Amino acid sequence: MTPTIDHLVPEHVRHFEAYIPSKPDDVLMKMAGCTRLFRLNNNENPLGPPSAARTIIDGFPSPRAAIYPSGDAYHLRHRLADGFGLHPDQFLVGNGANEVIGFVIKAFCQEGDNIVTADKTFAVYEWVAAFSGIDARLVPLTDFTFDDAAMLAAIDQRTKILFVCNPNNPTGTYWSEARLRKFLDDVAGRQIVVVDEAYCEFVEKEDFPDGLRLIEEYPNLVVFRTFSKMYGLAGLRIGYLAGAPAVVDIIRRTCVVYSVNGLAQEAALRALDDEAHVRATRALVRETKTMLTREFQRLGLPHVAGEGNFIMLRLPMSDSLAYRRLMTRGVMVRSMTGFRFPNWIRITIGLPDAMTALVDALHEVLNHAA
Ligand SMILES: Cc1ncc(COP(=O)(O)O)c(C=O)c1O
Incomplete structure:
Protein backbone atom coordinates (compact mmCIF):
# COMPACT_ATOMS: atom_id res chain seq x y z
CA MET A 1 0.00 0.00 0.00
CA THR A 2 1.32 3.48 -0.88
CA PRO A 3 1.87 5.45 2.34
CA THR A 4 -0.24 8.62 2.59
CA ILE A 5 1.44 12.01 2.87
CA ASP A 6 -1.48 13.59 4.77
CA HIS A 7 0.41 13.70 8.07
CA LEU A 8 3.09 15.82 6.39
CA VAL A 9 0.70 18.56 5.27
CA PRO A 10 0.03 21.50 7.62
CA GLU A 11 -3.63 22.07 8.44
CA HIS A 12 -3.74 25.46 6.64
CA VAL A 13 -2.33 23.95 3.45
CA ARG A 14 -4.68 20.95 3.59
CA HIS A 15 -7.68 23.28 3.61
CA PHE A 16 -6.40 25.65 0.94
CA GLU A 17 -7.75 25.23 -2.57
CA ALA A 18 -5.16 25.83 -5.29
CA TYR A 19 -5.85 28.63 -7.76
CA ILE A 20 -6.57 27.27 -11.22
CA PRO A 21 -5.07 29.51 -13.90
CA SER A 22 -6.85 29.91 -17.22
CA LYS A 23 -5.74 27.60 -20.02
CA PRO A 24 -3.62 28.84 -22.96
CA ASP A 25 -5.47 30.60 -25.78
CA ASP A 26 -5.25 27.69 -28.26
CA VAL A 27 -6.81 25.29 -25.74
CA LEU A 28 -9.48 27.81 -24.72
CA MET A 29 -10.45 28.56 -28.32
CA LYS A 30 -10.83 24.86 -29.04
CA MET A 31 -12.98 24.40 -25.92
CA ALA A 32 -15.14 27.45 -26.67
CA GLY A 33 -15.35 26.74 -30.40
CA CYS A 34 -14.17 30.21 -31.43
CA THR A 35 -11.53 31.16 -33.98
CA ARG A 36 -10.13 34.27 -32.28
CA LEU A 37 -10.00 35.35 -28.67
CA PHE A 38 -9.94 38.80 -27.08
CA ARG A 39 -8.49 38.42 -23.59
CA LEU A 40 -10.12 41.08 -21.43
CA ASN A 41 -9.61 39.26 -18.14
CA ASN A 42 -6.20 40.27 -16.79
CA ASN A 43 -5.95 44.07 -17.06
CA GLU A 44 -3.05 43.92 -19.46
CA ASN A 45 -2.08 46.94 -21.57
CA PRO A 46 -3.30 46.37 -25.15
CA LEU A 47 -0.65 48.80 -26.43
CA GLY A 48 2.07 46.43 -25.19
CA PRO A 49 5.40 47.63 -23.78
CA PRO A 50 6.85 51.12 -24.41
CA LEU A 272 10.36 53.88 -17.21
CA ASP A 273 11.65 56.50 -19.63
CA ASP A 274 8.69 56.54 -21.98
CA GLU A 275 6.26 59.31 -21.01
CA ALA A 276 4.60 59.16 -24.43
CA HIS A 277 3.56 55.57 -23.75
CA VAL A 278 1.90 56.57 -20.48
CA ARG A 279 0.07 59.44 -22.20
CA ALA A 280 -1.11 57.22 -25.07
CA THR A 281 -2.33 54.49 -22.71
CA ARG A 282 -4.16 56.98 -20.50
CA ALA A 283 -5.88 58.50 -23.52
CA LEU A 284 -6.95 55.08 -24.80
CA VAL A 285 -8.31 54.07 -21.39
CA ARG A 286 -10.10 57.40 -20.84
CA GLU A 287 -11.79 57.47 -24.25
CA THR A 288 -12.71 53.79 -24.23
CA LYS A 289 -14.20 54.02 -20.73
CA THR A 290 -16.40 56.90 -21.85
CA MET A 291 -17.58 54.92 -24.87
CA LEU A 292 -18.23 51.75 -22.83
CA THR A 293 -20.06 53.46 -19.99
CA ARG A 294 -22.35 55.15 -22.54
CA GLU A 295 -23.03 51.74 -24.06
CA PHE A 296 -23.73 50.14 -20.67
CA GLN A 297 -26.10 52.98 -19.78
CA ARG A 298 -27.97 52.37 -23.04
CA LEU A 299 -28.22 48.69 -22.10
CA GLY A 300 -29.43 49.63 -18.60
CA LEU A 301 -26.60 47.69 -16.95
CA PRO A 302 -25.22 48.87 -13.58
CA HIS A 303 -21.47 49.42 -13.78
CA VAL A 304 -18.56 50.83 -11.80
CA ALA A 305 -15.96 52.68 -13.83
CA GLY A 306 -13.34 54.07 -11.49
CA GLU A 307 -9.60 54.42 -11.92
CA GLY A 308 -7.48 51.74 -13.60
CA ASN A 309 -7.80 50.04 -16.99
CA PHE A 310 -10.93 48.06 -16.20
CA ILE A 311 -14.68 48.40 -15.64
CA MET A 312 -17.05 46.29 -13.55
CA LEU A 313 -20.40 45.43 -15.02
CA ARG A 314 -23.45 43.84 -13.41
CA LEU A 315 -25.42 41.37 -15.52
CA PRO A 316 -28.96 39.99 -15.11
CA MET A 317 -27.54 36.45 -15.02
CA SER A 318 -24.83 34.45 -13.29
CA ASP A 319 -21.34 35.66 -14.08
CA SER A 320 -20.09 32.15 -14.85
CA LEU A 321 -22.87 31.65 -17.40
CA ALA A 322 -22.10 35.04 -18.94
CA TYR A 323 -18.41 34.12 -19.01
CA ARG A 324 -19.13 30.91 -20.93
CA ARG A 325 -21.47 32.60 -23.40
CA LEU A 326 -19.02 35.44 -24.03
CA MET A 327 -16.23 32.89 -24.53
CA THR A 328 -18.11 31.16 -27.32
CA ARG A 329 -18.15 34.57 -29.00
CA GLY A 330 -14.39 34.98 -28.61
CA VAL A 331 -14.45 37.41 -25.65
CA MET A 332 -12.84 36.49 -22.34
CA VAL A 333 -13.74 38.56 -19.27
CA ARG A 334 -13.19 38.05 -15.55
CA SER A 335 -16.17 36.50 -13.81
CA MET A 336 -16.38 37.99 -10.36
CA THR A 337 -17.90 35.48 -7.99
CA GLY A 338 -14.28 34.80 -6.94
CA PHE A 339 -14.05 38.48 -5.93
CA ARG A 340 -17.31 38.04 -3.93
CA PHE A 341 -19.22 40.03 -6.56
CA PRO A 342 -21.66 37.42 -7.92
CA ASN A 343 -23.35 38.40 -11.22
CA TRP A 344 -20.64 40.95 -11.98
CA ILE A 345 -17.90 40.72 -14.60
CA ARG A 346 -14.73 42.80 -14.89
CA ILE A 347 -13.68 43.95 -18.33
CA THR A 348 -10.18 45.14 -19.25
CA ILE A 349 -10.06 48.18 -21.50
CA GLY A 350 -8.86 47.03 -24.92
CA LEU A 351 -8.34 48.26 -28.47
CA PRO A 352 -11.35 49.25 -30.60
CA ASP A 353 -11.72 45.83 -32.30
CA ALA A 354 -11.82 44.08 -28.92
CA MET A 355 -14.33 46.60 -27.56
CA THR A 356 -16.59 46.20 -30.60
CA ALA A 357 -16.44 42.41 -30.20
CA LEU A 358 -17.28 42.79 -26.50
CA VAL A 359 -20.26 45.07 -27.07
CA ASP A 360 -21.64 42.87 -29.88
CA ALA A 361 -21.20 39.74 -27.79
CA LEU A 362 -22.88 41.38 -24.77
CA HIS A 363 -25.88 42.34 -26.92
CA GLU A 364 -26.19 38.75 -28.12
CA VAL A 365 -25.80 37.25 -24.65
CA LEU A 366 -28.40 39.62 -23.18
CA ASN A 367 -30.86 38.99 -26.03
CA HIS A 368 -30.32 35.27 -25.59
CA ALA A 369 -31.07 35.60 -21.85
CA ALA A 370 -34.19 37.68 -22.56
C1 LIG B 1 -3.82 45.10 -7.43
C2 LIG B 1 -2.81 44.17 -8.00
N1 LIG B 1 -1.68 44.00 -7.34
C3 LIG B 1 -0.73 43.19 -7.81
C4 LIG B 1 -0.91 42.49 -8.99
C5 LIG B 1 0.15 41.55 -9.43
O1 LIG B 1 0.87 42.06 -10.47
P1 LIG B 1 2.12 41.31 -11.07
O2 LIG B 1 1.76 40.96 -12.47
O3 LIG B 1 3.22 42.33 -10.98
O4 LIG B 1 2.40 40.11 -10.24
C6 LIG B 1 -2.09 42.64 -9.71
C7 LIG B 1 -2.30 41.89 -10.95
O5 LIG B 1 -3.37 41.77 -11.47
C8 LIG B 1 -3.08 43.51 -9.19
O6 LIG B 1 -4.24 43.68 -9.83
Whole structure:
Protein backbone atom coordinates (compact mmCIF):
# COMPACT_ATOMS: atom_id res chain seq x y z
CA MET A 1 0.00 0.00 0.00
CA THR A 2 1.32 3.48 -0.88
CA PRO A 3 1.87 5.45 2.34
CA THR A 4 -0.24 8.62 2.59
CA ILE A 5 1.44 12.01 2.87
CA ASP A 6 -1.48 13.59 4.77
CA HIS A 7 0.41 13.70 8.07
CA LEU A 8 3.09 15.82 6.39
CA VAL A 9 0.70 18.56 5.27
CA PRO A 10 0.03 21.50 7.62
CA GLU A 11 -3.63 22.07 8.44
CA HIS A 12 -3.74 25.46 6.64
CA VAL A 13 -2.33 23.95 3.45
CA ARG A 14 -4.68 20.95 3.59
CA HIS A 15 -7.68 23.28 3.61
CA PHE A 16 -6.40 25.65 0.94
CA GLU A 17 -7.75 25.23 -2.57
CA ALA A 18 -5.16 25.83 -5.29
CA TYR A 19 -5.85 28.63 -7.76
CA ILE A 20 -6.57 27.27 -11.22
CA PRO A 21 -5.07 29.51 -13.90
CA SER A 22 -6.85 29.91 -17.22
CA LYS A 23 -5.74 27.60 -20.02
CA PRO A 24 -3.62 28.84 -22.96
CA ASP A 25 -5.47 30.60 -25.78
CA ASP A 26 -5.25 27.69 -28.26
CA VAL A 27 -6.81 25.29 -25.74
CA LEU A 28 -9.48 27.81 -24.72
CA MET A 29 -10.45 28.56 -28.32
CA LYS A 30 -10.83 24.86 -29.04
CA MET A 31 -12.98 24.40 -25.92
CA ALA A 32 -15.14 27.45 -26.67
CA GLY A 33 -15.35 26.74 -30.40
CA CYS A 34 -14.17 30.21 -31.43
CA THR A 35 -11.53 31.16 -33.98
CA ARG A 36 -10.13 34.27 -32.28
CA LEU A 37 -10.00 35.35 -28.67
CA PHE A 38 -9.94 38.80 -27.08
CA ARG A 39 -8.49 38.42 -23.59
CA LEU A 40 -10.12 41.08 -21.43
CA ASN A 41 -9.61 39.26 -18.14
CA ASN A 42 -6.20 40.27 -16.79
CA ASN A 43 -5.95 44.07 -17.06
CA GLU A 44 -3.05 43.92 -19.46
CA ASN A 45 -2.08 46.94 -21.57
CA PRO A 46 -3.30 46.37 -25.15
CA LEU A 47 -0.65 48.80 -26.43
CA GLY A 48 2.07 46.43 -25.19
CA PRO A 49 5.40 47.63 -23.78
CA PRO A 50 6.85 51.12 -24.41
CA SER A 51 9.03 51.28 -27.54
CA ALA A 52 12.39 51.42 -25.72
CA ALA A 53 11.47 48.25 -23.83
CA ARG A 54 10.43 46.61 -27.11
CA THR A 55 13.86 47.30 -28.56
CA ILE A 56 15.48 45.53 -25.62
CA ILE A 57 13.14 42.55 -25.93
CA ASP A 58 13.59 42.23 -29.69
CA GLY A 59 17.37 42.47 -29.41
CA PHE A 60 17.97 40.22 -26.40
CA PRO A 61 21.18 38.32 -27.25
CA SER A 62 20.62 34.56 -26.84
CA PRO A 63 23.97 33.90 -25.05
CA ARG A 64 22.64 36.07 -22.21
CA ALA A 65 20.05 33.36 -21.53
CA ALA A 66 22.86 31.17 -20.19
CA ILE A 67 23.99 33.79 -17.66
CA TYR A 68 22.38 34.47 -14.28
CA PRO A 69 20.88 37.94 -14.02
CA SER A 70 21.74 40.48 -11.33
CA GLY A 71 20.44 38.77 -8.18
CA ASP A 72 19.06 42.00 -6.75
CA ALA A 73 18.17 43.93 -9.93
CA TYR A 74 21.08 46.30 -9.27
CA HIS A 75 20.68 48.70 -12.21
CA LEU A 76 16.89 48.81 -12.03
CA ARG A 77 16.99 49.64 -8.32
CA HIS A 78 19.44 52.47 -9.01
CA ARG A 79 17.20 53.79 -11.79
CA LEU A 80 14.14 53.62 -9.52
CA ALA A 81 16.06 55.38 -6.77
CA ASP A 82 17.08 58.20 -9.13
CA GLY A 83 13.58 58.55 -10.51
CA PHE A 84 11.77 58.57 -7.18
CA GLY A 85 14.34 60.29 -4.94
CA LEU A 86 14.94 57.31 -2.68
CA HIS A 87 18.00 55.12 -1.99
CA PRO A 88 18.53 51.97 -4.11
CA ASP A 89 18.44 49.87 -0.93
CA GLN A 90 14.85 51.01 -0.38
CA PHE A 91 13.67 48.88 -3.31
CA LEU A 92 13.18 45.12 -3.62
CA VAL A 93 12.35 43.76 -7.05
CA GLY A 94 10.28 40.60 -7.42
CA ASN A 95 8.88 38.20 -10.00
CA GLY A 96 5.82 40.41 -10.35
CA ALA A 97 4.22 42.31 -7.48
CA ASN A 98 2.65 38.95 -6.65
CA GLU A 99 5.97 37.68 -5.39
CA VAL A 100 6.67 40.62 -3.11
CA ILE A 101 3.35 40.02 -1.30
CA GLY A 102 4.87 36.76 -0.05
CA PHE A 103 8.10 38.51 0.96
CA VAL A 104 6.27 40.93 3.24
CA ILE A 105 3.99 38.36 4.85
CA LYS A 106 6.91 35.99 5.50
CA ALA A 107 8.99 38.83 6.92
CA PHE A 108 6.47 39.96 9.53
CA CYS A 109 3.95 37.21 10.26
CA GLN A 110 4.11 34.04 12.28
CA GLU A 111 1.52 31.58 13.55
CA GLY A 112 -1.26 33.38 15.41
CA ASP A 113 -0.71 36.70 13.61
CA ASN A 114 -3.19 38.25 11.22
CA ILE A 115 -3.38 40.67 8.34
CA VAL A 116 -6.27 43.07 7.62
CA THR A 117 -7.54 43.89 4.15
CA ALA A 118 -10.84 44.26 2.28
CA ASP A 119 -13.23 41.46 1.34
CA LYS A 120 -13.48 42.59 -2.30
CA THR A 121 -10.02 43.36 -3.50
CA PHE A 122 -7.03 41.70 -5.15
CA ALA A 123 -7.27 38.25 -3.58
CA VAL A 124 -3.58 37.36 -3.45
CA TYR A 125 -3.03 39.13 -0.09
CA GLU A 126 -5.69 36.90 1.43
CA TRP A 127 -4.46 33.75 -0.34
CA VAL A 128 -0.79 34.11 0.61
CA ALA A 129 -1.82 34.73 4.21
CA ALA A 130 -4.15 31.70 4.20
CA PHE A 131 -1.65 29.22 2.77
CA SER A 132 1.01 30.55 5.14
CA GLY A 133 -1.20 29.81 8.15
CA ILE A 134 -1.90 33.51 8.85
CA ASP A 135 -5.44 34.73 9.50
CA ALA A 136 -6.75 37.21 6.91
CA ARG A 137 -9.35 39.58 8.35
CA LEU A 138 -11.53 40.80 5.53
CA VAL A 139 -13.30 44.09 6.06
CA PRO A 140 -16.32 44.78 3.79
CA LEU A 141 -16.00 47.64 1.32
CA THR A 142 -18.24 50.66 1.85
CA ASP A 143 -19.56 52.24 -1.38
CA PHE A 144 -17.16 49.98 -3.29
CA THR A 145 -14.27 51.60 -1.35
CA PHE A 146 -11.84 50.38 1.34
CA ASP A 147 -13.38 51.27 4.72
CA ASP A 148 -10.62 52.92 6.75
CA ALA A 149 -12.52 53.13 10.06
CA ALA A 150 -13.61 49.49 9.88
CA MET A 151 -10.07 48.39 9.02
CA LEU A 152 -8.72 50.23 12.05
CA ALA A 153 -11.41 48.61 14.19
CA ALA A 154 -10.36 45.15 12.94
CA ILE A 155 -6.81 45.56 14.27
CA ASP A 156 -5.81 43.61 17.36
CA GLN A 157 -2.59 42.76 19.21
CA ARG A 158 -1.65 40.19 16.57
CA THR A 159 -2.27 42.33 13.48
CA LYS A 160 0.99 42.79 11.59
CA ILE A 161 0.06 44.13 8.16
CA LEU A 162 -2.77 46.19 6.67
CA PHE A 163 -3.14 45.82 2.89
CA VAL A 164 -4.78 48.67 0.96
CA CYS A 165 -5.17 48.45 -2.81
CA ASN A 166 -5.08 52.01 -4.21
CA PRO A 167 -6.84 52.26 -6.62
CA ASN A 168 -8.72 49.10 -5.78
CA ASN A 169 -8.85 46.18 -8.14
CA PRO A 170 -11.66 45.47 -9.10
CA THR A 171 -13.74 48.54 -8.12
CA GLY A 172 -11.34 51.29 -9.26
CA THR A 173 -12.10 53.37 -6.14
CA TYR A 174 -9.24 55.12 -4.35
CA TRP A 175 -8.25 56.91 -1.18
CA SER A 176 -7.17 60.51 -1.63
CA GLU A 177 -3.86 61.65 -0.20
CA ALA A 178 -5.67 63.22 2.76
CA ARG A 179 -7.51 59.99 3.52
CA LEU A 180 -4.39 57.83 3.23
CA ARG A 181 -2.44 60.22 5.45
CA LYS A 182 -5.20 60.17 8.07
CA PHE A 183 -5.16 56.34 8.01
CA LEU A 184 -1.37 56.26 8.39
CA ASP A 185 -1.59 58.80 11.22
CA ASP A 186 -4.18 56.64 12.99
CA VAL A 187 -2.11 53.47 12.57
CA ALA A 188 0.76 55.50 14.05
CA GLY A 189 3.46 53.04 13.06
CA ARG A 190 2.02 50.12 15.02
CA GLN A 191 1.54 47.91 11.94
CA ILE A 192 3.05 47.72 8.47
CA VAL A 193 0.75 49.43 5.97
CA VAL A 194 1.10 48.08 2.44
CA VAL A 195 -0.33 50.30 -0.29
CA ASP A 196 -0.56 48.35 -3.53
CA GLU A 197 -0.26 50.86 -6.37
CA ALA A 198 -0.38 48.36 -9.25
CA TYR A 199 -2.66 50.72 -11.22
CA CYS A 200 -1.37 54.10 -10.00
CA GLU A 201 -0.01 55.13 -13.41
CA PHE A 202 -3.54 55.13 -14.83
CA VAL A 203 -4.91 57.58 -12.27
CA GLU A 204 -5.30 61.18 -13.44
CA LYS A 205 -6.96 62.60 -10.32
CA GLU A 206 -5.09 65.42 -8.59
CA ASP A 207 -5.82 64.21 -5.06
CA PHE A 208 -4.46 60.71 -5.74
CA PRO A 209 -1.46 60.04 -3.48
CA ASP A 210 2.00 59.01 -4.65
CA GLY A 211 2.89 56.45 -1.99
CA LEU A 212 6.60 56.61 -2.76
CA ARG A 213 6.64 60.26 -1.67
CA LEU A 214 5.12 59.37 1.71
CA ILE A 215 7.70 56.77 2.73
CA GLU A 216 10.05 59.23 4.40
CA GLU A 217 7.24 60.54 6.58
CA TYR A 218 5.74 57.12 7.36
CA PRO A 219 8.48 54.53 7.97
CA ASN A 220 5.91 51.73 8.38
CA LEU A 221 4.61 52.26 4.81
CA VAL A 222 5.46 49.73 2.09
CA VAL A 223 4.45 50.53 -1.50
CA PHE A 224 3.96 47.94 -4.26
CA ARG A 225 4.27 48.74 -7.96
CA THR A 226 4.33 46.56 -11.06
CA PHE A 227 5.50 46.68 -14.66
CA SER A 228 2.62 44.37 -15.68
CA LYS A 229 -0.09 46.97 -16.18
CA MET A 230 0.85 50.41 -17.54
CA TYR A 231 4.25 49.20 -18.77
CA GLY A 232 2.94 46.18 -20.65
CA LEU A 233 5.47 43.68 -19.30
CA ALA A 234 3.10 41.20 -17.63
CA GLY A 235 4.65 38.30 -19.55
CA LEU A 236 8.13 39.05 -18.22
CA ARG A 237 6.95 39.09 -14.57
CA ILE A 238 8.48 42.05 -12.77
CA GLY A 239 7.28 44.28 -9.95
CA TYR A 240 8.75 45.84 -6.82
CA LEU A 241 8.22 47.17 -3.35
CA ALA A 242 9.67 50.23 -1.67
CA GLY A 243 9.87 51.26 1.95
CA ALA A 244 12.01 52.78 4.66
CA PRO A 245 15.53 51.29 4.88
CA ALA A 246 14.88 49.53 8.20
CA VAL A 247 11.69 47.87 6.91
CA VAL A 248 13.20 46.85 3.58
CA ASP A 249 16.20 45.45 5.46
CA ILE A 250 13.88 43.02 7.23
CA ILE A 251 11.89 42.10 4.12
CA ARG A 252 15.10 41.46 2.14
CA ARG A 253 15.77 38.45 4.37
CA THR A 254 12.77 36.63 2.89
CA CYS A 255 13.53 37.46 -0.77
CA VAL A 256 14.22 34.76 -3.29
CA VAL A 257 17.45 35.73 -5.04
CA TYR A 258 17.56 35.42 -8.86
CA SER A 259 13.78 35.24 -9.20
CA VAL A 260 13.72 38.13 -11.69
CA ASN A 261 15.22 37.37 -15.09
CA GLY A 262 17.70 39.65 -16.85
CA LEU A 263 15.47 40.51 -19.79
CA ALA A 264 12.69 41.64 -17.45
CA GLN A 265 15.13 43.81 -15.47
CA GLU A 266 16.47 45.52 -18.57
CA ALA A 267 13.11 45.97 -20.27
CA ALA A 268 11.66 47.45 -17.06
CA LEU A 269 14.55 49.88 -16.77
CA ARG A 270 13.91 51.17 -20.29
CA ALA A 271 10.12 51.18 -19.87
CA LEU A 272 10.36 53.88 -17.21
CA ASP A 273 11.65 56.50 -19.63
CA ASP A 274 8.69 56.54 -21.98
CA GLU A 275 6.26 59.31 -21.01
CA ALA A 276 4.60 59.16 -24.43
CA HIS A 277 3.56 55.57 -23.75
CA VAL A 278 1.90 56.57 -20.48
CA ARG A 279 0.07 59.44 -22.20
CA ALA A 280 -1.11 57.22 -25.07
CA THR A 281 -2.33 54.49 -22.71
CA ARG A 282 -4.16 56.98 -20.50
CA ALA A 283 -5.88 58.50 -23.52
CA LEU A 284 -6.95 55.08 -24.80
CA VAL A 285 -8.31 54.07 -21.39
CA ARG A 286 -10.10 57.40 -20.84
CA GLU A 287 -11.79 57.47 -24.25
CA THR A 288 -12.71 53.79 -24.23
CA LYS A 289 -14.20 54.02 -20.73
CA THR A 290 -16.40 56.90 -21.85
CA MET A 291 -17.58 54.92 -24.87
CA LEU A 292 -18.23 51.75 -22.83
CA THR A 293 -20.06 53.46 -19.99
CA ARG A 294 -22.35 55.15 -22.54
CA GLU A 295 -23.03 51.74 -24.06
CA PHE A 296 -23.73 50.14 -20.67
CA GLN A 297 -26.10 52.98 -19.78
CA ARG A 298 -27.97 52.37 -23.04
CA LEU A 299 -28.22 48.69 -22.10
CA GLY A 300 -29.43 49.63 -18.60
CA LEU A 301 -26.60 47.69 -16.95
CA PRO A 302 -25.22 48.87 -13.58
CA HIS A 303 -21.47 49.42 -13.78
CA VAL A 304 -18.56 50.83 -11.80
CA ALA A 305 -15.96 52.68 -13.83
CA GLY A 306 -13.34 54.07 -11.49
CA GLU A 307 -9.60 54.42 -11.92
CA GLY A 308 -7.48 51.74 -13.60
CA ASN A 309 -7.80 50.04 -16.99
CA PHE A 310 -10.93 48.06 -16.20
CA ILE A 311 -14.68 48.40 -15.64
CA MET A 312 -17.05 46.29 -13.55
CA LEU A 313 -20.40 45.43 -15.02
CA ARG A 314 -23.45 43.84 -13.41
CA LEU A 315 -25.42 41.37 -15.52
CA PRO A 316 -28.96 39.99 -15.11
CA MET A 317 -27.54 36.45 -15.02
CA SER A 318 -24.83 34.45 -13.29
CA ASP A 319 -21.34 35.66 -14.08
CA SER A 320 -20.09 32.15 -14.85
CA LEU A 321 -22.87 31.65 -17.40
CA ALA A 322 -22.10 35.04 -18.94
CA TYR A 323 -18.41 34.12 -19.01
CA ARG A 324 -19.13 30.91 -20.93
CA ARG A 325 -21.47 32.60 -23.40
CA LEU A 326 -19.02 35.44 -24.03
CA MET A 327 -16.23 32.89 -24.53
CA THR A 328 -18.11 31.16 -27.32
CA ARG A 329 -18.15 34.57 -29.00
CA GLY A 330 -14.39 34.98 -28.61
CA VAL A 331 -14.45 37.41 -25.65
CA MET A 332 -12.84 36.49 -22.34
CA VAL A 333 -13.74 38.56 -19.27
CA ARG A 334 -13.19 38.05 -15.55
CA SER A 335 -16.17 36.50 -13.81
CA MET A 336 -16.38 37.99 -10.36
CA THR A 337 -17.90 35.48 -7.99
CA GLY A 338 -14.28 34.80 -6.94
CA PHE A 339 -14.05 38.48 -5.93
CA ARG A 340 -17.31 38.04 -3.93
CA PHE A 341 -19.22 40.03 -6.56
CA PRO A 342 -21.66 37.42 -7.92
CA ASN A 343 -23.35 38.40 -11.22
CA TRP A 344 -20.64 40.95 -11.98
CA ILE A 345 -17.90 40.72 -14.60
CA ARG A 346 -14.73 42.80 -14.89
CA ILE A 347 -13.68 43.95 -18.33
CA THR A 348 -10.18 45.14 -19.25
CA ILE A 349 -10.06 48.18 -21.50
CA GLY A 350 -8.86 47.03 -24.92
CA LEU A 351 -8.34 48.26 -28.47
CA PRO A 352 -11.35 49.25 -30.60
CA ASP A 353 -11.72 45.83 -32.30
CA ALA A 354 -11.82 44.08 -28.92
CA MET A 355 -14.33 46.60 -27.56
CA THR A 356 -16.59 46.20 -30.60
CA ALA A 357 -16.44 42.41 -30.20
CA LEU A 358 -17.28 42.79 -26.50
CA VAL A 359 -20.26 45.07 -27.07
CA ASP A 360 -21.64 42.87 -29.88
CA ALA A 361 -21.20 39.74 -27.79
CA LEU A 362 -22.88 41.38 -24.77
CA HIS A 363 -25.88 42.34 -26.92
CA GLU A 364 -26.19 38.75 -28.12
CA VAL A 365 -25.80 37.25 -24.65
CA LEU A 366 -28.40 39.62 -23.18
CA ASN A 367 -30.86 38.99 -26.03
CA HIS A 368 -30.32 35.27 -25.59
CA ALA A 369 -31.07 35.60 -21.85
CA ALA A 370 -34.19 37.68 -22.56
C1 LIG B 1 -3.82 45.10 -7.43
C2 LIG B 1 -2.81 44.17 -8.00
N1 LIG B 1 -1.68 44.00 -7.34
C3 LIG B 1 -0.73 43.19 -7.81
C4 LIG B 1 -0.91 42.49 -8.99
C5 LIG B 1 0.15 41.55 -9.43
O1 LIG B 1 0.87 42.06 -10.47
P1 LIG B 1 2.12 41.31 -11.07
O2 LIG B 1 1.76 40.96 -12.47
O3 LIG B 1 3.22 42.33 -10.98
O4 LIG B 1 2.40 40.11 -10.24
C6 LIG B 1 -2.09 42.64 -9.71
C7 LIG B 1 -2.30 41.89 -10.95
O5 LIG B 1 -3.37 41.77 -11.47
C8 LIG B 1 -3.08 43.51 -9.19
O6 LIG B 1 -4.24 43.68 -9.83
